Amino acid sequence: LALRSEEVTGELPPDLEFEEFNEIREQLAALIEQALQVYQQQKTPLNLGMVMREYLIQYPRARHFDVARIVVDQAVRLGVAEADFSGLHAEWQAINDYGAKVQAHVIDKY
Numbered sequence: 001l002a003l004r005s006e007e008v009t010g011e012l013p014p015d016l017e018f019e020e021f022n023e024i025r026e027q028l029a030a031l032i033e034q035a036l037q038v039y040q041q042q043k044t045p046l047n048l049g050m051v052m053r054e055y056l057i058q059y060p061r062a063r064h065f066d067v068a069r070i071v072v073d074q075a076v077r078l079g080v081a082e083a084d085f086s087g088l089h090a091e092w093q094a095i096n097d098y099g100a101k102v103q104a105h106v107i108d109k110y
Contacts, residue, residue, distance in 0.1 A: 025070060033074045039107070040078045046107040048075055049093030056096045064096055072102075081105030 032055070039046040052071050059067050083090070083105035092101040 025066065028067065029070050029074060032071055033077075036071075036074050036078055040110045043110060046075060046078065048072065048104040048107065049095055049102050051075070052095045052102055053093075056100075061096070061098060064098070064100060068095065068100070068102070072104075075107060079107045079110035081107050082109050 036046065036051070038044070048071070052068055055067055055071055056064050081090075081104070090103045090105045092103050094100070095102050
């Protein structure tokens with residue numbers, strides 16, 4: 001047994017890091033689902049670009065893709081956009097300050 005005086009980086013093995021993120025993802029999905037249900041209950045149009053931007057501000061850039069995916073997954077469970085049936089493309093909307101954009105119509109049918 002040899003002792004080393006190497007600097008500890010605090011990094012988790014990939015398996016543990018994935019498991020930790022899955023727990024966080026499940027908790028976050030539940031919180032986002034609950035928050036987005038207000039739109040459905042009040043029959044308020046849900047502008048996915050604006051909602052996503054508000055969520056991404058709260059998280060580090062490294063997690064933006066994962067958080068954005070969770071927001072989209074939860075939002076599409078609530079309803080659809082009437083404009084999706086028109087055949088017109090939605091406008092691209094910036095969702096963070098790093099150039100990420102989303103193309104989605106406002107969800108207005110629950």
